[in-house]
Amino acid sequence: QKEVEQNSGPLSVPEGAIASLNCTYSDRGSQSFFWYRQYSGKSPELIMSIYSNGDKEDGRFTAQLNKASQYVSLLIRDSQPSDSATYLCAVRGNSGYALNFGKGTSLLVTP
Amino acid sequence: NAGVTQTPKFQVLKTGQSMTLQCAQDMNHNSMYWYRQDPGMGLRLIYYSASEGTTDKGEVPNGYNVSRLNKREFSLRLESAAPSQTSVYFCASSAVGNTEAFFGQGTRLTVV
Numbered sequence: 001q002k003e004v005e006q007n008s009g010p011l012s013v014p015e016g017a018i019a020s021l022n023c024t025y026s027d028r029g030s031q032s033f034f035w036y037r038q039y040s041g042k043s044p045e046l047i048m049s050i051y052s053n054g055d056k057e058d059g060r061f062t063a064q065l066n067k068a069s070q071y072v073s074l075l076i077r078d079s080q081p082s083d084s085a086t087y088l089c090a091v092r093g094n095s096g097y098a099l100n101f102g103k104g105t106s107l108l109v110t111p
Numbered sequence: 112n113a114g115v116t117q118t119p120k121f122q123v124l125k126t127g128q129s130m131t132l133q134c135a136q137d138m139n140h141n142s143m144y145w146y147r148q149d150p151g152m153g154l155r156l157i158y159y160s161a162s163e164g165t166t167d168k169g170e171v172p173n174g175y176n177v178s179r180l181n182k183r184e185f186s187l188r189l190e191s192a193a194p195s196q197t198s199v200y201f202c203a204s205s206a207v208g209n210t211e212a213f214f215g216q217g218t219r220l221t222v223v
Contacts, residue, residue: 008151034211043201043214044154088154090212097142097161098169099205099212103153 003027004091006102014110019076021087021105026070029094033065035074036088038104044088048074079109113137117202117215124192124222132187132218134202142205143185144169144212145177147198154201160185192222 003026013019021035032051036044048063050056050072056063062075072091076083086104093100115136124130136143145157146169156169158177166177174196176188185204189196199219203212 032210043217046211046213049211097167098156098159099144099203100156100170101146101154103151 004089004100004102006087006089006105008103009106010108011105012108012110013079015079015081017079017109019079019083019107019109021074021076021089021107023072023074023089023091023102024070025072025089025091025100027091027093027100028067028070030067030070030091031094032092033063033072034090034092034099035061035063035072036090036101037083038086038088040085047087076107079107081109081111083107084109115202115204115213115215117200117218119218120216122218122220124189124220126193126222128192129188129190130192131189132200132202132220133184134186134215135184136202136204136213137183138204138206138213139182140204140213141182141207142212143179144203144205145175145185145187146201146203147171147196148201148217149198157187157200192220194222196220197222 035048038044050063064073089102144159146154160179202215205212
């Protein structure tokens with residue numbers, strides 16, 4: 001089984017701070033990496049995708065990938081209470097088809 | 112643009128009953144997926160279909176069957192429902208290659 005690991009949290013940060021979410025994966029041949037946000041009772045929605053080593057920025061969100069360390073992270077700058085949700089890390093393995101998810105990290109942004 | 116549509120949204124079954132969860136996408140995606148989500152367990156892949164005419168088992172396929180009816184539709188069938196299948200089921204689809212998946216709104220299934 002291709003494993004994707006995340007700390008379950010909850011991760012609590014004050015409004016305006018930077019939230020840092022981390023994910024490790026076991027399949028060294030993994031090719032693509034995604035971060036999804038899921039509000040309680042809702043379906044996952046895509047925030048970021050990243051395919052190559054380094055950083056990718058989109059607004060307040062930055063995804064970071066280090067394939068050598070098998071590590072992917074998501075930074076949320078200027079965190080807002082509306083960012084409070086569960087963040088899911090997803091990894092597409094070497095086969096290119098199955099998309100495997102971590103168990104998610106719960107983020108709470110306090111006013 | 113509807114995206115990925117699942118029916119029904121809610122369902123209560125008695126143990127031993129059968130039912131089919133329907134999923135359709137209008138994004139011309141090749142790949143489709145069925146996941147279940149349980150508290151503390153995250154999203155677990157049940158079955159996926161890389162393209163029309165093919166299906167493959169995921170992490171937790173036991174007790175389920177799937178049919179890729181055509182490029183748009185991918186159904187999940189529970190032949191004899193068990194309380195352990197109480198869960199939220201999500202259908203998703205993605206284009207060819209290493210692209211992101213888009214999710215339907217989910218089906219909340221309770222087996223009593």
